[in-house]
Amino acid sequence: MVKKYIMALDQGTTSSRAIIFNYNGEIIQMAQKEFTQYYPKAGWVEHDPMEIWGTQSGVLREVLETAGIRPNEIAAIGITNQRETTVVWDKNTGKPIYNAIVWQCRRTANICDELKEKGLEDYVKENTGLVIDAYFSGTKIKWILDNVEGAREKAEKGDLLFGNIDTWLIWNLTRGRVHVTDYSNASRTMIYNIKELKWDKKLLDELGIPASMLPEVRPSSEIYGVTDPKTLGGAQIPIAGIAGDQQAALFGQACFKPGLAKNTYGTGCFMLMNTGEEVVRSKNGLLTTIAWGVDGKVEYALEGSIFVAGAVIQWLRDELHLIVNAKDSEYFASQEKDNNGVYLVPAFVGLGAPYWDMYARGTIVGLTRGANRNHIIRAALESIAYQTRDVLEAMQEDSGIQLQELRVDGGAVENNFLMQFQSDILGVPVHRPKTIETTALGAAYLAGLAVDFWHDKDEIAKRWSVDRIFKSEMEEIEKEKLYNGWKRAVERSRNWEEE
Numbered sequence: 001m002v003k004k005y006i007m008a009l010d011q012g013t014t015s016s017r018a019i020i021f022n023y024n025g026e027i028i029q030m031a032q033k034e035f036t037q038y039y040p041k042a043g044w045v046e047h048d049p050m051e052i053w054g055t056q057s058g059v060l061r062e063v064l065e066t067a068g069i070r071p072n073e074i075a076a077i078g079i080t081n082q083r084e085t086t087v088v089w090d091k092n093t094g095k096p097i098y099n100a101i102v103w104q105c106r107r108t109a110n111i112c113d114e115l116k117e118k119g120l121e122d123y124v125k126e127n128t129g130l131v132i133d134a135y136f137s138g139t140k141i142k143w144i145l146d147n148v149e150g151a152r153e154k155a156e157k158g159d160l161l162f163g164n165i166d167t168w169l170i171w172n173l174t175r176g177r178v179h180v181t182d183y184s185n186a187s188r189t190m191i192y193n194i195k196e197l198k199w200d201k202k203l204l205d206e207l208g209i210p211a212s213m214l215p216e217v218r219p220s221s222e223i224y225g226v227t228d229p230k231t232l233g234g235a236q237i238p239i240a241g242i243a244g245d246q247q248a249a250l251f252g253q254a255c256f257k258p259g260l261a262k263n264t265y266g267t268g269c270f271m272l273m274n275t276g277e278e279v280v281r282s283k284n285g286l287l288t289t290i291a292w293g294v295d296g297k298v299e300y301a302l303e304g305s306i307f308v309a310g311a312v313i314q315w316l317r318d319e320l321h322l323i324v325n326a327k328d329s330e331y332f333a334s335q336e337k338d339n340n341g342v343y344l345v346p347a348f349v350g351l352g353a354p355y356w357d358m359y360a361r362g363t364i365v366g367l368t369r370g371a372n373r374n375h376i377i378r379a380a381l382e383s384i385a386y387q388t389r390d391v392l393e394a395m396q397e398d399s400g401i402q403l404q405e406l407r408v409d410g411g412a413v414e415n416n417f418l419m420q421f422q423s424d425i426l427g428v429p430v431h432r433p434k435t436i437e438t439t440a441l442g443a444a445y446l447a448g449l450a451v452d453f454w455h456d457k458d459e460i461a462k463r464w465s466v467d468r469i470f471k472s473e474m475e476e477i478e479k480e481k482l483y484n485g486w487k488r489a490v491e492r493s494r495n496w497e498e499e
């Protein structure tokens with residue numbers, strides 16, 4: 001049987017997707033399913049790991065069926081995932097002992113404050129590349145061990161396993177035979193030493209996390225195991241690629257050379273710049289992260305993580321009912337000639353880069369009697385672009401590189417208003433590629449490289465092609481006036497929540 005396809009499983013914050021790609025990197029078929037978001041308390045966010053596995057395995061089967069493709073025509077599966085989200089399960093039963101604590105969840109802010117009080121900020125930055133924040137997995141694991149009855153004893157006996165979503169999916173796909181992750185995901189846990197490439201003993205001790213819970217950390221492109229025959233009607237497909245979704249998008253955008261950057265507009269917004277084998281330390285609130293381990297070497301990236309981007313559009317739709325579909329936001333925003341002085345800071349779960357304020361909360365400022373629904377919708381879209389500028393400025397400063405182009409992807413880049421405003425407010429051309437499912441494509445490439453479906457990165461880079469370039473059209477004075485208003489609005493949102 002000729003193996004003609006690669007499948008990517010893209011487990012995102014709001015949906016599970018399975019996509020089949022051909023050799024040209026074109027999408028043959030895609031299946032997608034949304035799943036439940038749980039908000040048990042203000043600032044808390046959870047997912048049900050069984051629902052994640054159920055939707056992911058469901059779309060895996062569905063995409064094969066709709067495409068009329070047999071499992072043994074798939075050369076390999078690549079996994080990409082929402083990062084940091086933490087699952088702890090009992091290795092004897094395979095059942096999670098608590099819901100997945102999602103990357104956006106703020107419940108461990110106080111644990112982070114304690115770590116800061118102990119003076120660990122420099123240590124964490126130096127060794128993990130991260131800032132101390134509730135965003136990352138380490139404090140989420142501690143919370144589960146401290147708060148679920150009997151968890152710590154079980155963990156100490158070696159009965160519990162931890163994994164981010166990649167690890168959880170692979171554990172289930174292999175029916176408990178394989179407990180692994182890759183460098184890119186490990187670098188988001190705040191317990192992984194990105195220079196020495198091993199779990200950090202001091203931080204594990206500090207958080208009381210037994211090493212026996214942790215997955216083995218492997219390169220991003222190699223065969224980790226095969227799917228259990230019972231999952232896919234007897235087929236045993238190699239699982240051959242893993243990367244956190246933002247690093248996968250960097251790979252899918254063919255940002256293989258130092259200085260190339262992409263920005264992904266999904267639930268949040270994540271700008272990553274390849275820094276090659278060099279570990280660049282940020283002085284401006286960015287993270288240092290592992291991009292991938294491929295071809296026997298580990299490469300790094302600078303990252304600006306924005307917690308709420310497309311999610312602010314979902315909020316307009318689901319909570320304020322100002323729009324029916326995310327797409328409508330483009331139409332309504334374009335009805336107005338400007339924002340009429342209205343700014344919306346979507347700090348619903350605090351602010352990430354470059355502010356790192358766990359206690360910031362959302363705010364709308366500049367309202368007058370003339371402010372209408374369209375202005376609020378427009379302000380929501382504009383907030384995505386302003387947050388990106390905050391991050392781009394930090395990135396240019398840290399890397400000493402002035403970006404010549406910004407490659408974009410993710411669900412919200414379909415919005416032409418947003419893309420044009422983005423280019424205007426950055427003063428940098430925005431390049432939207434033909435395939436905006438770059439995250440899944442990156443995972444497919446990583447898996448394909450491991451099984452020789454594609455042979456090297458040059459072969460991949462040749463496939464990247466642009467759909468549309470948005471060029472900056474705004475006058476300098478206007479741009480700076482608007483951005484200055486944004487900075488003032490951000491100040492109003494900061495340090496709001498009181499513990």
Ligand SMILES: Nc1ncnc2c1ncn2[C@@H]1O[C@H](COP(=O)(O)OP(=O)(O)O)[C@@H](O)[C@H]1O
Nearest residue numbers: 012014266267310311313314326327411412415
């Ligand atoms: N046309 C659009 N304009 C603005 N936002 C959009 C548009 N289409 C989708 N979005 C937003 O993009 C996000 C979905 O993008 P996606 O890449 O699927 O996200 P994720 O991988 O985080 O689940 C949602 O938050 C949605 O509100």
Ligand SMILES: O=P(O)(O)OC[C@H](O)CO
Nearest residue numbers: 012013082083266267268
């Ligand atoms: O699911 P996404 O695409 O919003 O990505 C989430 C990020 O990986 C969080 O760090």
